[in-house]
Each structure stands twice: as C-alpha cells, then as structure tokens.
Amino acid sequence: MLFQQQSNITPSERRKILVIGRPAGITDVLADYAIQLSERLESDLFIVAILDNMESNDNSGVHETVTRGPAKEALRIFKQKAARKNIRCNDAIWEGNMEKAAEFLLQSVKRTVFVLTDSEYTKNQLSEDITIPVFSLSTTYDLEGTTMTRENKEQRKSDLKKTIGYGLLSACLYGLVFWKPDTVMHYFTKGGFYAALPVATVIVFSFAHGAFASSLWSLIGIKPLKKDALQPADSKSIGQSKKLQKRPRAYAYINPFHKI
Amino acid sequence: MDVTQFIDLNIVSVSFLFFVGFVGGLVSGFIGSGGAFVLTPGMMSLGVPGTVAVASNMCHKFPKAMVGAFKRFKYGQVDIKLGLFMAASAGIGVQIGIQLQHFILNKWGAVGSDLYVSLSFVAILIVVGSYVLYDAMKSSASGGQEKVSSLAQKLQAIHLPPMIHFKRANITISFWFTVPVGLATGMLAATIAVGGFIGVPGMIYVMGVSSIIASASELVIAFTMGLAGSVNWAMHGMVDIRLVLIILGGSLIGVQLGAIGTTYVKESMIKIVMSVLMLMVAVSRIFALPKYLNQLHLMSFGSASISILEKISFLFMCLALLVAAAIILGGMWKARKPAMMLKESFSQV
Numbered sequence: 001m002l003f004q005q006q007s008n009i010t011p012s013e014r015r016k017i018l019v020i021g022r023p024a025g026i027t028d029v030l031a032d033y034a035i036q037l038s039e040r041l042e043s044d045l046f047i048v049a050i051l052d053n054m055e056s057n058d059n060s061g062v063h064e065t066v067t068r069g070p071a072k073e074a075l076r077i078f079k080q081k082a083a084r085k086n087i088r089c090n091d092a093i094w095e096g097n098m099e100k101a102a103e104f105l106l107q108s109v110k111r112t113v114f115v116l117t118d119s120e121y122t123k124n125q126l127s128e129d130i131t132i133p134v135f136s137l138s139t140t141y142d143l144e145g146t147t148m149t150r151e152n153k154e155q156r157k158s159d160l161k162k163t164i165g166y167g168l169l170s171a172c173l174y175g176l177v178f179w180k181p182d183t184v185m186h187y188f189t190k191g192g193f194y195a196a197l198p199v200a201t202v203i204v205f206s207f208a209h210g211a212f213a214s215s216l217w218s219l220i221g222i223k224p225l226k227k228d229a230l231q232p233a234d235s236k237s238i239g240q241s242k243k244l245q246k247r248p249r250a251y252a253y254i255n256p257f258h259k260i
Numbered sequence: 261m262d263v264t265q266f267i268d269l270n271i272v273s274v275s276f277l278f279f280v281g282f283v284g285g286l287v288s289g290f291i292g293s294g295g296a297f298v299l300t301p302g303m304m305s306l307g308v309p310g311t312v313a314v315a316s317n318m319c320h321k322f323p324k325a326m327v328g329a330f331k332r333f334k335y336g337q338v339d340i341k342l343g344l345f346m347a348a349s350a351g352i353g354v355q356i357g358i359q360l361q362h363f364i365l366n367k368w369g370a371v372g373s374d375l376y377v378s379l380s381f382v383a384i385l386i387v388v389g390s391y392v393l394y395d396a397m398k399s400s401a402s403g404g405q406e407k408v409s410s411l412a413q414k415l416q417a418i419h420l421p422p423m424i425h426f427k428r429a430n431i432t433i434s435f436w437f438t439v440p441v442g443l444a445t446g447m448l449a450a451t452i453a454v455g456g457f458i459g460v461p462g463m464i465y466v467m468g469v470s471s472i473i474a475s476a477s478e479l480v481i482a483f484t485m486g487l488a489g490s491v492n493w494a495m496h497g498m499v500d501i502r503l504v505l506i507i508l509g510g511s512l513i514g515v516q517l518g519a520i521g522t523t524y525v526k527e528s529m530i531k532i533v534m535s536v537l538m539l540m541v542a543v544s545r546i547f548a549l550p551k552y553l554n555q556l557h558l559m560s561f562g563s564a565s566i567s568i569l570e571k572i573s574f575l576f577m578c579l580a581l582l583v584a585a586a587i588i589l590g591g592m593w594k595a596r597k598p599a600m601m602l603k604e605s606f607s608q609v
Contacts, residue, residue, distance in 0.1 A: 174505065181502055188501045195494030198319060198501045199487075205508055206323035213513040214331070217520060224335055224523035225595065 014088070015043040016109055020050060020102075020117045020126070021074065030118040030137055031078045037116070038087050045089040046109050047078050050098050050122075098122065099129045106130055159219040166212035173208055177201070267307045267500075274506055276302065280578075281320070281510030283585045288511070289328045289518020290588050291534045292478030293456020295511070296321055297541060298581050301574055303503060315493035316500045320507040322486030324515050329479035331519035337472050339428035343480025345435075346442045346463070350455060350481055351488065353446020361450065375552040377451055381545045384448065388461050389538030395465075396531035406527050412468030429469045429477070441466050449485060456482065457538055464531075471530040472522060521588050524595035533584050540580030547573035 019034045021027075038045050049071035075091040082089035090109075094101040106112055114133040117123050123136035177184055188197045217223070267273070280302050284295020296317055303313035332338050365373045399406055412431075420434035441462035449455030456478045463474035493499055522530065547569045553559040554566060561569075 174509070177501065177505060184501060188499065189497040191495050191497035194497070195491055198494045198499045198504070199490055201501060202319060202323045202490075202504055202508065203326075205505060206327050206512060209508065209512045210323075210327040210330075210516070213327075213516050216513065217516055222517065222520055224520050 018115045019047045047091045162215035170209040277506045278510040281507035282514040285511030285514025286518040289515035292475035315498035316503040319490040319499045324511045325479045325482035328515040332476040337476035342426045343477040347481045347484035349442025350446035353443035354450045357447040357450025371555040385538045385542035393535035399528040408468040409465045525591040537584040544576035
C-alpha cells in the first residue's frame with residue numbers, strides 16, 4: 001500500500017469534506033459541486049484519488065513525488081478550481097484498497113464531516129466501513145462537456161459497437177431485398193400464403209433496424225430523461241417493503257391464577 | 261399480380277418517403293398516431309396506385325407501432341390490457357365503418373362516399389381537436405398537470421358489470437364504457453385511416469386515462485389493427501415491400517425519438533401536439549372539399565382551381581406534420597435547456 005501526498009495533512013479547526021474520486025479521475029460535476037458546497041458550508045476540502053487497480057511497489061507510506069499522470073492532472077485541476085474560490089484544499093493519491101484508504105484517511109484527517117463521491121458503488125463500499133455520512137452525487141442529465149466517467153465511456157463504446165453491428169445487419173437486409181427487387185416483388189405480391197413473406201420481412205427488419213435506431217440515439221446522447229407513470233409499480237413495491245418491515249412483537253402474558 | 265404496376269424508384273422518391281417516414285414516425289411515437297394521412301396521398305402523388313399506397317402504408321404502420329410500443333413499454337407508459345381491449349372493439353368498429361362506407365357508396369356513389377369521408381374528417385377533427393386544444397391550454401396554465409375529466413369520473417363511478425381494472429392506467433371502469441370508444445376508433449380508422457385521433461382523446465376524456473398512457477396504449481391498438489390489416493392486404497398481393505422498407509427506414513428512427521420525447525415534456529404537450537395536428541389537417545381537408553362539391557354539382561369551380569386547391573390541401577397536410585414535429589423537438593430542446601443552464605452555472609464556479 002502506498003499513500004502519496006502532495007500537501008501535508010495539517011490538522012485544522014475548520015471542518016472538512018472528504019472527496020473521493022475514482023481511478024479514471026474526478027468528474028467536473030463532482031469537483032464543481034464539492035467546491036460550491038464547501039463554499040456554502042465554509043469548510044475545507046480534502047480530495048483523494050483512489051487507484052485500487054495498481055500494484056504498489058513499496059510500503060513506505062507518504063511520498064512527495066506523484067507519478068500517476070491522469071490522477072495527478074485531475075487533482076491539479078481540482079485544486080486550481082478550489083484556489084479560485086479561496087478554498088483550502090489538500091489532495092492525495094491512494095494506491096490500494098478503498099476501505100483501508102477510508103479508515104486511514106478518517107484517522108489522519110481531523111474534523112471530516114462527511115464524504116462525497118460520484119459513484120454509488122464507492123458509496124456502498126465506504127458506507128460499510130466508516131461511521132460518518134457518505135453521499136454520492138449523480139445526475140440524470142448527461143451534461144455535455146464534462147469529463148466522461150469510466151461508466152459513460154464504456155456505455156458509449158457499447159453503443160458504438162451496437163450501432164455498427166445492427167447498422168451492418170440492417171444494411172445487409174436492405175441489400176438482400178434491393179439486390180433483385182423484381183424477383184422479390186414477384187414472390188411478395190403473389191398473395192395467398194405468400195402474404196407471410198412481406199409480413200415476416202417487416203418484422204425482421206423492425207428488429208434489426210429498430211435496434212440500430214435505438215443504439216444510434218443512445219450514441220448521439222438522446223436518452224430518456226425520466227420514467228413516467230410508475231405509480232402502480234411504486235405502490236406495489238412500497239406495500240411489499242412495508243410487509244417486510246413488520247417486526248415480531250413481544251407480548252406480556254399475565255397468569256391470573258398465579259399463586260392461587 | 262403483375263410487377264409492372266408498381267412504380268420505379270428514384271433518389272427523389274426514396275428521399276421523400278424516408279423523410280416523411282421519419283417525421284411521421286416521430287409524431288406517432290409521441291402521440292400514438294399520425295403520419296399515415298400524409299403517407300397515403302404522398303405515395304399516390306408519386307404515382308403509386310391507391311390500393312397499393314393504402315396497403316403499403318398499413319404494412320409499415322404495424323412494425324412502427326410495435327417498436328414504438330416496446331420503447332414506451334420500457335418507460336412504463338403502456339397498458340397492454342387497455343390496448344388489447346380497445347383493439348378488440350376497434351376491430352369491430354372497422355367492420356362497421358366499412359359497411360357504412362359500402363352503404364353510402366351504393367346510395368350516393370363514389371363522390372358521395374368521398375364527400376362523406378371528407379365531411380366526417382373535418383367535423384370530427386375540428387370538434388375534437390378544438391376541445392383537446394382548449395383542455396391542453398387550461399392544463400398548461402395550471403403547470404401542465406392533468407385532471408381527470410368529470411365525465412370520466414362519473415363513468416368510473418357507475419358499477420355496471422363487468423368492471424375492468426387497468427393496472428398501469430390505474431383506472432377501473434365498466435367494460436361497456438370502453439366499447440363505444442373502441443368502436444369509434446375503429447370506425448374512424450376505416451374512414452380516415454387515423455383512428456388515434458378519436459382513440460386517444462376517447463381514452464383521456466371518456467375513460468380517464470392520462471395522456472401519456474393513452475398515447476402509448478394507442479400504439480398497441482395501431483399494432484394489432486395494422487397487423488390484421490397488413491395480412492389482409494398482403495393476401496391480396498397489394499403490399500409493395502420496397503416502399504414499406506424505405507418508409508420503415510425513416511419511421512423506425514423517428515418513432516424512437518418520439519417515444520424518448522415523451523419522457524422530456526409535460527403531459528399537456530401531447531395534447532397540444534395532437535390538437536394542433538388535428539386542426540391543421542382539418543383545414544387541409546377543407547381545401548379538398550370543393551372538388552367533391554363540384555362533382556356533386558353543388559358548386560362550380562374550374563379544373564385549374566380544383567387542381568391548385570388539391571395541391572394546397574396536400575401541402576397543408578405536410579405542413580401540419582412538420583409543425584407537429586417542430587413542436588415535439590422544440591419541447592425536447594426546452595426540457596434539455598435547464599440541464600445546460602445547470603452545467604453553465606457549475607462551470608462559472
């Protein structure tokens with residue numbers, strides 16, 4: 001485990017917000033929100049980039065030199081933004097296990113009031129190990145111009161693959177029909193049982209081309225914003241959770257014939 | 261059937277069909293119907309025979325509705341049971357509508373039939389469209405929140421067995437009150453090919469379903485009826501698969517955008533788009549009326565004026581579709597704006 005620190009951790013009277021970023025870097029949304037929040041709460045910031053997928057080469061503890069390029073760059077931008085608002089900000093890169101990072105940081109960084117992260121996964125991992133509140137920041141809007149998170153990049157990659165794959169399939173199907181249109185038209189307009197041909201064709205096309213269109217919109221970034229009309233499903237799940245929450249109760253039983 | 265009666269395709273016709281498919285799909289995905297009324301005359305203007313245009317339009321409609329319904333089902337907006345109940349009675353409504361058309365055709369001939377179609381088109385679209393627009397304005401003024409109509413509340417309170425509960429729509433209503441709405445939807449579909457113009461307002465104001473769920477469930481009705489109609493037309497060999505696939509190319513992209521759009525906007529926006537579309541289409545049909553009145557010798561117009569009026573009517577129909585699409589995209593853009601402002605305010609920190 002290697003803990004690298006750019007600034008010394010100086011215990012201070014001011015409260016701190018611990019911001020934990022993911023290996024891919026700290027998103028703009030998280031950085032902006034954390035800075036705005038610390039300004040309002042008049043607190044300091046402590047930003048940590050967790051690199052839990054890298055092997056550490058020694059156990060020497062705190063180091064002055066940071067070699068992890070992207071994380072270092074993200075922290076530099078974060079600190080610059082904070083400095084513009086006159087917010088005191090310490091930063092660190094943690095290589096290794098996230099739970100241990102949280103444990104160590106909360107011991108070292110005094111007066112941490114809560115932890116802010118942009119990943120639900122990180123929040124869930126941390127919530128099990130630490131006692132102070134952990135908040136995760138998420139947005140329903142796909143803001144343009146923000147640093148893309150790893151999930152977004154993966155989603156985009158998957159959308160691109162699907163768009164190309166289904167696009168090629170759709171193009172092949174169109175090619176098949178328009179390659180010899182006269183023959184196709186001859187059989188497709190025969191009527192009777194041949195009616196199955198056009199009907200089946202449009203169904204096959206709607207699957208291939210529909211999947212292509214869906215992934216195309218997703219790739220462009222046009223995605224649904226909210227899910228409407230979920231009232232019946234919601235009330236059902238609330239009902240179920242109420243049922244689960246019902247605890248067994250202890251009842252006192254008084255024997256009226258006691259000592260008779 | 262001989263292949264020669266189907267048109268040759270060129271880059272202009274392909275682009276036109278793809279674009280109309282896209283815009284029609286966008287509107288359908290958002291309000292549950294629409295687009296079909298432009299496609300049939302649009303294909304006919306390219307030289308496609310009337311029956312082939314109707315058949316091909318229907319054959320593109322059901323997979324588009326299927327994809328739209330699936331997408332909106334994922335957003336929790338579709339009441340499948342409601343859609344299937346309505347589709348069953350709408351199927352009967354279509355048969356009644358066809359019989360009525362035959363009756364009028366036998367009594368007053370083709371011109372009388374056309375006049376009946378146009379008049380019912382104009383009357384229904386103006387009456388229902390005006391009311392939907394009035395209601396949409398009212399709910400927009402009160403913050404976009406919908407209220408269940410007093411008629412729907414009264415009908416829901418009447419316990420006339422069998423009572424049916426629609427879980428997603430969260431309503432319980434007598435089966436007998438769902439039937440007239442379904443029948444009217446089917447009759448309108450048989451007459452003017454867009455049943456949703458009465459189906460969606462019917463579900464909202466008569467049954468008390470929210471406009472989001474009504475427009476999404478309308479896609480189930482459109483799929484069921486479109487599938488049955490397509491099989492019927494395909495058995496007669498009337499479907500031009502090339503036209504269908506080109507339109508589908510655009511409409512499957514559009515219908516998903518329309519479905520996504522419903523998650524961006526307030527519920528009253530669906531009513532606004534629908535009412536504007538209905539009223540504009542009604543105006544376009546008014547331009548087509550002189551032709552039939554001329555043929556019935558009730559009025560006299562020159563053939564040049566009739567031809568110009570027909571063109572104006574078609575262009576106005578295209579404009580109606582474009583305006584509806586612009587309102588949807590504008591609404592989505594507006595809803596996205598707060599997110600951008602949020603981002604800007606953070607960036608200034």
